[in-house]
Amino acid sequence: MLSLKIPRLFSIDQVPQVFHERGILFGYRHPQSSATACVLSLFQMTNETLNIWTHLLPFWFFVWRFVTALYVTDIQNDTYSWPLLVYMCTSCVYPLASSCAHTFSCMSKNARHICYFLDYGAVNLFSLGSAIAYSAYTFPEALVQTPFHDYYIVLAVLNTILSTGLSCYSRFLEIQKPRLCKVLRVLAFAYPYTWDSLPIFYRLFLFPDEDIENEATLYHQKHVVMTLLASVLYSAHLPECLAPGCFDYIGHSHQLFHVCVILATHLQMEAILLDKTLRKEWLMTAFKPFSFSQIAVAVMLQLTLSASYHIRQQRATMDYSRGAGRPWLTSRACALETLNPNKSLEKPSSLVGRSE
Ligand SMILES: [Zn+2]
Numbered sequence: 042m043l044s045l046k047i048p049r050l051f052s053i054d055q056v057p058q059v060f061h062e063r064g065i066l067f068g069y070r071h072p073q074s075s076a077t078a079c080v081l082s083l084f085q086m087t088n089e090t091l092n093i094w095t096h097l098l099p100f101w102f103f104v105w106r107f108v109t110a111l112y113v114t115d116i117q118n119d120t121y122s123w124p125l126l127v128y129m130c131t132s133c134v135y136p137l138a139s140s141c142a143h144t145f146s147c148m149s150k151n152a153r154h155i156c157y158f159l160d161y162g163a164v165n166l167f168s169l170g171s172a173i174a175y176s177a178y179t180f181p182e183a184l185v186q187t188p189f190h191d192y193y194i195v196l197a198v199l200n201t202i203l204s205t206g207l208s209c210y211s212r213f214l215e216i217q218k219p220r221l222c223k224v225l226r227v228l229a230f231a232y233p234y235t236w237d238s239l240p241i242f243y244r245l246f247l248f249p250d251e252d253i254e255n256e257a258t259l260y261h262q263k264h265v266v267m268t269l270l271a272s273v274l275y276s277a278h279l280p281e282c283l284a285p286g287c288f289d290y291i292g293h294s295h296q297l298f299h300v301c302v303i304l305a306t307h308l309q310m311e312a313i314l315l316d317k318t319l320r321k322e323w324l325m326t327a328f329k330p331f332s333f334s335q336i337a338v339a340v341m342l343q344l345t346l347s348a349s350y351h352i353r354q355q356r357a358t359m360d361y362s363r364g365a366g367r368p369w370l371t372s373r374a375c376a377l378e379t380l381n382p383n384k385s386l387e388k389p390s391s392l393v394g395r396s397e
Contacts, residue, residue: 048078050087058216059150062088064281068289070147079145088289092143095299099306100136106310107133121325124177125317131163131170132306138163139299154212161208164230165201171309172197172237178316178324179257181244185327193240200233227276234268241265255319260312264305271301 051069053061060072068088071078083093107129114122142156176193184190208229214222241261273279275298281288288294 047085048074048082057150059153060147062293062295063278064285065289065293066286072147073149074147076145076148079147082147083144086290088293089143089147091291091296092299093140095296095303096136096143097140099303100133100140103129103133103136103306121177121321122317124173125313128170128174128313129310131167132310135160135163135167136303157212158209161229162205165205165208165233167306168204168230168233168237169197169201172233174313175237175240178313178320179244179261180240181248182323182327183248184240184243189239197233197237200236204229204233223276227272231272238265255316257312257315257319260308260315264308264312267301267305267308271298271305274298274301 048071050067051071052067053065053069056069056072060069065088068086070082070087070089074082082090083097107126110122110126110129114126116122116126138160142160146153146156172194176190176197180190208226211222211225211229214225242265245258245261245265274294278294281293
C-alpha cells in the first residue's frame with residue numbers, strides 16, 4: 042500500500058549552524074533534503090513554508106500583470122513602453138528566485154549558498170529594472186537631461202554589480218561575524234535602492250509643490266514608507282527576537298519582510314504606470330526614449346558580470362564546504378557532520394529517521 046511519510050522537522054540544535062535563523066527554534070527541514078522533499082515541504086508547515094508562498098503567489102500576480110501589459114503593447118513600435126516591460130519582467134524574476142531559494146535551500150550547505158546567491162542576483166536585477174523605469178518615466182523635470190540623468194543608468198548597473206558581490210560575500214561571514222554579515226547585506230541592498238530612488242526623493246522632499254497634482258506622488262510616498270518598513274523588519278528580526286520560538290511558523294520577520302517587499306513593488310508599479318501615462322506628452326518632447334540596444338546592454342552587462350561573480354562565489358563555497366584543510370574527512374563523514382554537527386561522528390545511528 043502506498044504511504045506518504047511526512048518529513049521529520051528538526052530543532053535549531055539538530056541542524057548545522059549555517060541553517061540557523063535568529064529567534065527561530067523549531068520547524069527546520071532536514072539539512073540534506075532531496076529535491077522531492079523540498080517540493081513537498083510547500084505543503085507541510087515548516088519554518089520556511091510561508092517564506093515560499095509569500096513570494097510564489099505574488100510571482101503569478103506579477104506574471105499576470107506583465108502578460109497583460111505585453112498584450113496591450115505594440116512591442117515592435119512602442120519604444121516608449123520598453124522600459125516598463127523590462128521593469129515588469131524583472132519584477133517577476135525576483136519573487137520566483139526567492140521562492141525557489143527558500144524551497145531548495147535545505148538540500149545542502151552548498152545548495153543553500155547557491156540558492157541565495159541567485160536570490161540576491163535577482164533582487165539586484167530588479168533594482169536595475171526599477172532604475173530603468175525611473176529614468177524613463179519618473180525623473181523630476183529639473184533633473185531631466187542633466188549629467189546626473191545621463192550617468193544614472195550607468196551607475197545603477199555598477200551599483201547592482203557591486204551589490205551582488207557584497208551580498209554574496211556577506212554569506213561567508215554568517216558564522217564567524219554575524220553582525221558584520223548583517224550590516225554588509227543590508228548595506229548591499231540599501232545602497233542601490235537609495236541611488237535608484239534619488240529622483241523620487243528629489244520629487245517628494247525637495248520640490249513637492251512641482252508634483253502636487255501628480256496622482257503618482259501618493260503611490261511613490263507609500264512605496265518609500267513600505268520599503269523602509271521592510272528594511273526595518275529585515276534588519277531587526279522583529280518580532281521573533283523578542284519572543285524566540287513563538288513565531289517559528291507564522292509571523293516571523295522574514296515573512297513580514299516578504300509581504301512588505303511585495304506591497305512595495307505593487308505600489309511602485311502603480312506609481313510608474315501613472316507617471317508613464319500622465320507624463321507621456323511631456324516626456325516624449327523632453328527627452329529621447331531609450332533605444333533597445335541601450336536597455337539590452339545595461340541588462341546584459343549586469344547579468345554577465347553578476348553571473349561570473351556567482352560562479353566564482355560558488356566555487357569558493359564548494360571548496361569551503363568540502364572541508365578545505367580537512368582532507369581526512371570523507372564525504373560520508375561530511376554528510377554525518379552536516380546532519381548532526383553537535384554529536385560525535387562515531388554515531389551513525391543519528392542518521393536513522395530522516396522522516397517519520
Ligand atoms: Zn526571502
